Amino acid sequence: MDTTKRSAKSVIAALAKDWMSVVGIILLLIVFTILSQVKFGEQYFLTWSNFKNILLQTSAIAIVAIGQSILLLGGNFDLSLGRMLCLTSCVGATLMKAENPMPLGIIIILMFVIGLCVGSINGIMVAVIGVPAMIATLGTQYICYGLAKLITQAVPIPKMPSQIAWLGRGYIFGQIPVCAVIMVVLYAIAQFITTKTKVGRNIYAVGGSKEAAFFSGINVKKYHFGTFILGSILSTFGGLVLMSRLNSVAVTNGQNYEFDGVISSIIGGVSLAGGKGRVIGTMFGALFLNILFNGFSQMGIDPFVQDVLKGIVLVLAVTLDVIGNVKKS
Amino acid sequence: MADYILELKNISKVFPGVKALDDVSVSIERGTIHGLVGENGAGKSTLIKILAGIYQPSEGRIFMNGKEEHFATPIEARHTGIAVVHQEIKLAEPLTVAENMFLGNVLTDASGLVDWKGMRRRAQEIVNDLGMDIDVNAQVSSLTVAKKQIVEIMHAINANSQVLVMDEPSAVLTDRELEVMFRIVRQLREKGITIIYISHRLDEVFDLCNNVTVLRDGQMIDTLPIEAVNREKLINLMVGREMGQEYPKEKVEIGDTILKVEGLCGGMLKDISFEVKHGEIFGISGLVGAGRTELARAILGIDRIEKGTIEVRGRKVRYHNFRQAIKDGLGLIPEDRKLQGLVQIMTVEKNTTLVALDKVIRSGVINKKLEAEAAQDYVNKLHTMTPSIDTQVQFLSGGNQQKVVISKWLFQNSEILFLDEPTRGIDVGAKAEIYRLMTDMVKTGKTVVMISSEMPELLGMCDRIMVMHEGHKMGELSRDEATQEKIMAMCV
Numbered sequence: 001m002d003t004t005k006r007s008a009k010s011v012i013a014a015l016a017k018d019w020m021s022v023v024g025i026i027l028l029l030i031v032f033t034i035l036s037q038v039k040f041g042e043q044y045f046l047t048w049s050n051f052k053n054i055l056l057q058t059s060a061i062a063i064v065a066i067g068q069s070i071l072l073l074g075g076n077f078d079l080s081l082g083r084m085l086c087l088t089s090c091v092g093a094t095l096m097k098a099e100n101p102m103p104l105g106i107i108i109i110l111m112f113v114i115g116l117c118v119g120s121i122n123g124i125m126v127a128v129i130g131v132p133a134m135i136a137t138l139g140t141q142y143i144c145y146g147l148a149k150l151i152t153q154a155v156p157i158p159k160m161p162s163q164i165a166w167l168g169r170g171y172i173f174g175q176i177p178v179c180a181v182i183m184v185v186l187y188a189i190a191q192f193i194t195t196k197t198k199v200g201r202n203i204y205a206v207g208g209s210k211e212a213a214f215f216s217g218i219n220v221k222k223y224h225f226g227t228f229i230l231g232s233i234l235s236t237f238g239g240l241v242l243m244s245r246l247n248s249v250a251v252t253n254g255q256n257y258e259f260d261g262v263i264s265s266i267i268g269g270v271s272l273a274g275g276k277g278r279v280i281g282t283m284f285g286a287l288f289l290n291i292l293f294n295g296f297s298q299m300g301i302d303p304f305v306q307d308v309l310k311g312i313v314l315v316l317a318v319t320l321d322v323i324g325n326v327k328k329s
Numbered sequence: 330m331a332d333y334i335l336e337l338k339n340i341s342k343v344f345p346g347v348k349a350l351d352d353v354s355v356s357i358e359r360g361t362i363h364g365l366v367g368e369n370g371a372g373k374s375t376l377i378k379i380l381a382g383i384y385q386p387s388e389g390r391i392f393m394n395g396k397e398e399h400f401a402t403p404i405e406a407r408h409t410g411i412a413v414v415h416q417e418i419k420l421a422e423p424l425t426v427a428e429n430m431f432l433g434n435v436l437t438d439a440s441g442l443v444d445w446k447g448m449r450r451r452a453q454e455i456v457n458d459l460g461m462d463i464d465v466n467a468q469v470s471s472l473t474v475a476k477k478q479i480v481e482i483m484h485a486i487n488a489n490s491q492v493l494v495m496d497e498p499s500a501v502l503t504d505r506e507l508e509v510m511f512r513i514v515r516q517l518r519e520k521g522i523t524i525i526y527i528s529h530r531l532d533e534v535f536d537l538c539n540n541v542t543v544l545r546d547g548q549m550i551d552t553l554p555i556e557a558v559n560r561e562k563l564i565n566l567m568v569g570r571e572m573g574q575e576y577p578k579e580k581v582e583i584g585d586t587i588l589k590v591e592g593l594c595g596g597m598l599k600d601i602s603f604e605v606k607h608g609e610i611f612g613i614s615g616l617v618g619a620g621r622t623e624l625a626r627a628i629l630g631i632d633r634i635e636k637g638t639i640e641v642r643g644r645k646v647r648y649h650n651f652r653q654a655i656k657d658g659l660g661l662i663p664e665d666r667k668l669q670g671l672v673q674i675m676t677v678e679k680n681t682t683l684v685a686l687d688k689v690i691r692s693g694v695i696n697k698k699l700e701a702e703a704a705q706d707y708v709n710k711l712h713t714m715t716p717s718i719d720t721q722v723q724f725l726s727g728g729n730q731q732k733v734v735i736s737k738w739l740f741q742n743s744e745i746l747f748l749d750e751p752t753r754g755i756d757v758g759a760k761a762e763i764y765r766l767m768t769d770m771v772k773t774g775k776t777v778v779m780i781s782s783e784m785p786e787l788l789g790m791c792d793r794i795m796v797m798h799e800g801h802k803m804g805e806l807s808r809d810e811a812t813q814e815k816i817m818a819m820c821v
Contacts, residue, residue, distance in 0.1 A: 196694045196695055197690075197693060197694060197695065198686050198687070198690060198695070201679065201683075201686060201695060202686075204672075204675065204679075205672050205675065205679075205683055208672035208673070208674045208675050209668065209671070209672045209673060209674075211665075211668050211669045212668065212669055212670060212671050212672045212673075212683075213672065213683075214651070214669075215651070215661060215663045215669045215670065216683040216684045216737065217651055217652045217655040217684055218683075219650075219652065275672065275674055275675070276674055
């Protein structure tokens with residue numbers, strides 16, 4: 001009897017932890033809806049148009065965060081994701097705005113090639129040679145950012161080709177943002193692969209214990225390398241979505257996306273220690289962050305204060321994670 | 330009446346949901362070495378932690394020299410004269426021996442600055458006193474494990490230490506290193522320090538102790554003078570049932586050569602040749618660092634081979650990585666169960682299928698039902714004690730964790746299994762179950778290569794034993810001719 005009670009309790013605790021971000025989102029919705037009503041006497045927060053806004057703002061970040069959370073599951077992380085996005089976007093935009101531009105398709109392929117190059121460099125350094133991910137990807141972060149500034153001379157490039165407008169500004173049935181649909185589909189695929197396939201299981205194993213995975217015949221280097229490659233692909237794609245939504249490219253595109261990806265992952269229940277958590281949680285983590293800041297903006301809170309709050313949310317999420325782990329052991 | 334330095338009276342310790350100690354009374358005679366034995370979970374560690382001031386007893390009283398004491402903190406216990414050497418060595422590796430000996434207890438001179446000279450001198454005195462050959466200015470990281478252990482002991486004891494508690498100090502030591510430590514322990518006893526000695530290795534208890542207390546399931550079963558028990562009786566007291574045979578060796582038909590190694594060189598390995606026959610349990614003995622694990626790694630494609638040939642089932646092979654060896658029917662149960670054997674944060678189920686995941690994959694997707702069936706099947710077959718297959722392996726005991734590692738390779742259906750120290754840190758009852766599994770493996774057509782530092786289990790389980798020393802093969806003994814002395818003579 002004792003054990004059934006305990007397991008029921010632990011099931012509830014596990015559910016609460018698994019869905020912490022969703023519970024958080026619901027709480028935020030309730031709080032901001034009430035605040036909006038109280039402050040303005042009218043509902044500005046809980047409206048479809050505001051929610052569309054939130055979805056638009058979340059999509060690109062959330063797409064990059066898929067890569068980051070899979071990297072985290074595999075026991076790594078990539079600090080260059082944001083600036084890699086910036087570099088590929090800047091190269092892409094520059095080529096698109098050239099006097100006799102190449103076909104758009106070729107340019108987009110080139111963007112992915114550059115992203116893959118950066119991803120491979122990260123992968124070779126970390127997975128093959130064994131440079132700490134922290135240092136390796138911090139290095140490539142600077143290289144990407146520097147190159148992006150060199151190429152654009154830090155001048156923003158406006159007006160992206162109309163052929164890619166649908167990606168970031170298109171709507172399905174005139175109501176649902178295309179990029180939000182893409183985000184949900186990508187998360188569904190990522191969630192399926194990480195939980196239902198051999199590749200996913202092995203990523204968890206490698207992240208849970210590199211050594212034990214190796215001694216189970218898993219090619220640890222291949223999996224580590226693969227996650228860096230995946231991160232670079234998703235980051236480049238996130239860049240395309242972002243340049244389409246903003247209809248411009250600047251060297252600030254993708255700034256801090258790598259960290260936002262980490263924060264979203266942690267809020268979504270992915271462990272920094274690797275091998276634990278669910279990719280789908282990261283989407284809710286990213287939504288949570290954006291709903292929070294959307295609400296704050298509506299309440300008229302200074303945007304500079306928002307960075308402080310982001311820090312507090314991150315520290316709180318990690319602290320809760322650590323406390324949870326300590327209790328268990 | 331005997332002279333007791335330490336008396337524990339009716340000690341109970343209750344944790345939420347568990348009674349770790351139940352009305353335990355033990356009296357320790359002054360100037361003796363007192364063994365404390367029991368299976369994992371018997372309450373030894375809890376008792377030690379109460380003595381060390383880490384836990385407070387829920388009930389019961391502690392008397393030292395006839396006076397009642399309460400150890401609210403480890404520091405109080407230490408000041409009262411109880412020194413504890415914990416299981417794992419916890420030294421500051423980059424610091425010197427002298428610095429480590431005074432860690433947390435630094436000597437200062439008149440001006441309040443660290444008295445380096447005084448500390449080094451005092452450290453050297455203590456070392457000389459014990460007749461040890463340790464340079465107090467050497468970095469701890471440069472010492473052997475045995476010497477580190479001794480530094481740890483010297484750190485634990487101080488001027489007013491009366492009782493020294495040693496929690497499995499031998500777990501990481503080889504037989505020869507053990508001798509040195511035994512000498513130190515006996516010397517400490519001569520100096521009037523009473524020692525409480527906890528160990529899984531019963532031979533040591535018989536070698537060293539004057540009295541022995543057996544704990545089982547949180548209860549004190551018996552305290553006896555060592556002359557009053559033999560090995561078998563002690564095991565029965567610990568396990569609480571007739572153990573039957575400790576080494577369930579059965580006759581299995583020995584077949585043709587399945588693994589043949591010739592002139593193998595690479596890394597520290599020098600010209601190693603041997604053959605293993607189908608159905609054998611082939612033992613590899615030697616001191617730690619003799620190259621036993623390295624040999625397994627070289628054969629399995631983990632480390633590079635410079636020269637030599639390997640034949641599996643009569644076919645020449647050279648594996649370039651471990652995965653190729655696995656595909657060819659070889660497997661390894663690694664030395665470090667915690668780190669290398671299992672993904673601790675994964676469940677029993679997922680660890681079981683980690684090597685042979687393909688077997689539960691249907692059209693590219695992991696089939697939950699097949700996976701659960703497979704895992705449950707091995708839990709049942711191997712009698713793995715786990716609340717469910719969804720329990721993370723980190724919550725299982727050492728013996729049960731090892732069973733999950735074995736499940737992994739049984740599910741893969743590997744034909745030739747290398748077992749590297751398969752019973753290290755596992756208690757007596759669970760050890761016997763691991764031996765039983767090894768017997769089952771060879772009975773079902775598998776071949777086992779067993780690397781071990783524990784000679785009794787090699788002698789008890791193996792058909793043949795190869796002895797290694799510093800990368801060389803020193804010889805090979807059949808089951809009939811092998812004795813502890815013969816192996817030891819080849820080891821050094």
